[in-house]
Amino acid sequence: MTTGPTGTADEQPLLGPQSRFSAFFDDPRWALAMIRATVLEAAHPQIGAALLDNSTFTTHPWRRLRNTFLSMRRMFDADPAVREREAARLNRLHSRMSGADSRGRAYDAMDRQARAWVVATLFESAVTMCRLSGQPLDQDTMEGMYAEYRAYLAALDGDAGELPEELHDFWRYFDTVVENELENTEAARVILYRLFDHLPAPALLKGMPTLWAAGRAVAGPLLGTITVASLPESYRRRAGLPEMPGAQALMQGAYLAAGLGRFLPEGLISAEGIIEVLSLSPGSDDPRARTVAAVRARMKRASALLRLLTPLGGDAGPAPDPAPSPDTGQSRRSAEQFFRQVLDQTGDGHLDWPDLAAMARELATRLDLDEPEETRLYDAFAAWWRELQAALDTDGDGRVSVGEYAAAVPSLAGPALIRVAEVLFDVTDKDGSGAIDADEYRALFRTAFHRDLTTTDGAYGRSAFVGDFLSFMSGRRASTPYDPLLADA
Incomplete structure (x- = not known):
């Protein structure tokens, strides 16, 4: 008796970890x-x-x-x-x-x-x-x-x-x-x-x-x-x-x-492990993070030596992030930097719906959302795009250029962005407890739960979460959790 496209009752399934693919x-x-x-x-x-x-x-x-x-x-x-x-x-x-x-x-x-x-x-x-x-x-x-x-x-x-x-x-x-x-x-x-x-x-x-x-x-x-x-x-x-x-x-x-x-020993090469190490966020509590930190330190020394011995012309990569503020420990980006690093997700030099859809897609992927939570998140980002377009698209071409954005130097924390933050909190708080615990925090950010926890339950409340998200998206502040999520390659 057949079981459909994945194989037969007497055969190994076509899809599964034992497949040739x-x-x-x-x-x-x-x-x-x-x-x-x-x-x-x-x-x-x-x-x-x-x-x-x-x-x-x-x-x-x-x-x-x-x-x-x-x-x-x-x-x-x-x-x-x-x-x-x-x-x-x-x-x-x-x-x-x-x-x-x-x-x-x-x-x-x-x-x-x-x-x-x-x-x-x-x-x-x-x-x-x-x-x-x-x-x-x-x-x-x-x-x-x-x-x-x-x-x-x-x-x-x-x-x-x-x-x-x-x-x-x-x-x-x-x-x-x-x-x-x-x-x-x-x-x-x-x-x-x-x-x-x-x-x-x-x-x-x-x-x-x-x-x-x-x-x-x-x-x-x-x-x-x-x-x-x-x-x-x-x-x-x-x-x-x-x-x-x-x-x-x-x-x-x-x-x-x-x-x-x-010819290498089986299991020596793990594509998933390599990708995870390359993508480790700063401050991650992944056990491999200490090894990665040591590798980064050695690479930085090698990079400095290489820069002294053989200075490279041309494009050596993006400019380093601004120095952290002594008051907040966070760094501020110019409007152009924020536009390029965070808002322009597709890299075409303009802000339009596909950029915000890419943000929603990444957040939904991180949190492994099903319906209807996924649609709620997309709808919130769509409402934010309509708000941004109405406020910033001065030439009416249906998208926002870096010039239009920088000239307006807008405060993005309007009602629609607040709604995005609230929906993001709700879908991250999977157990509906009204607060994000350490496991839920890691699911979104893949970093350690570094908050200064003085409360008895050690959780991340709605108001603090929404405030941090708005600070990142409207204040253009570099953020240890949000940069790896929305700005890093």
């Missing part, structure tokens, strides 16, 4: 394959437009990486209920993304053909990754893995009808999309030529711009060259992507080197 999560080659798949996704006009308008992948790539990895883990969880809940969350997220590209073509993140292409790029890049690293998959393994990817699509869409049933038909489908639908989109160009060259430092390396810029100056162009060389030749030719001399050999060598990871 799950085995790639901690494979070093998967990092290269994911970059390649992302470019192929971004080259699809609908997906590329949705990425440009709604995604924070250029300004907050490490946050996006962590959330994507967490989502994929959930989609391959052993518990079907976890998979179903994550699929529902992804569908709610995508249902809020629609619009038109620069040529007036409509896009919708719920488009079934576009979603099928995302899954297709993941499967094809996994197969290509194995081939390029000298470990090509045999036919049976490929067919089994293709069934897993179709099950993944079925979990999202209800069925996998947009992908061919048989593997031999898939290759014809893939080549047809590459030949007839992919374009040299702006999103693809951003990933290949801007993201790597201007990749912001993760939390672990924040405050060491010289050291980060030195490593990025070498790694960025290499990653771009390797990715371009690994793309289908027909797409490279049509998109006019230049291929550097020796790029194919470099690409092959990179995949072969990454493939050597199979």
Whole structure:
């Protein structure tokens, strides 16, 4: 008796921790394959437009990486209920993304053909990754893995009808999309030529711009060259992507080197652990925080030495944050800094609804919200956007420029922002106790509960929470908990 797209009663489930796909999560080659798949996704006009308008992948790539990895883990969880809940969350997220590209073509993140292409790029890049690293998959393994990817699509869409049933038909489908639908989109160009060259430092390396810029100056162009060389030749030719001399050999060598990871002891490489360490917030009470602090101290010394020996020209990274005020221990940002670091989540130089939606999305993801709490949070941010637009959009173009924002130097703590703070408090206070305890605090901020607790219950009350949120959002003060949540990469 069959059990649906996730497997049969007598067979191992297609989705779960024992699937072939799950085995790639901690494979070093998967990092290269994911970059390649992302470019192929971004080259699809609908997906590329949705990425440009709604995604924070250029300004907050490490946050996006962590959330994507967490989502994929959930989609391959052993518990079907976890998979179903994550699929529902992804569908709610995508249902809020629609619009038109620069040529007036409509896009919708719920488009079934576009979603099928995302899954297709993941499967094809996994197969290509194995081939390029000298470990090509045999036919049976490929067919089994293709069934897993179709099950993944079925979990999202209800069925996998947009992908061919048989593997031999898939290759014809893939080549047809590459030949007839992919374009040299702006999103693809951003990933290949801007993201790597201007990749912001993760939390672990924040405050060491010289050291980060030195490593990025070498790694960025290499990653771009390797990715371009690994793309289908027909797409490279049509998109006019230049291929550097020796790029194919470099690409092959990179995949072969990454493939050597199979000789390492099992469990030595944990993608989830690496991402978590890179994203550790200052002051986190994670046991690994002390080790990270020691590493940061050594890296800062290396960065200072490098700056003395080989001063770098050009962009070494964002300017350091202002010094803390002796009165408050917090630092103030200029209006332009606050706009760039906090408000402009998508990095397009303007404030509009996708920026505030990105804030709501990150908060909902951190707190793992279900309905109706998720919609309450989005609705509160939508009301705040309407308030901001009415007050700051002086030229009536439907968005707020950094000039309009800086010229007004507004106080953002209007009724709508207060409502955002109140809703955020309510959804963070999961037990409905009327106060946020240490566990609830960590769920939102992933940092230690550093408040000066003089009350008997050691909790974070509504008025204090709302006041701190408003101080951050309207007073433009740097904040130990809120910066890693809304400002860091």
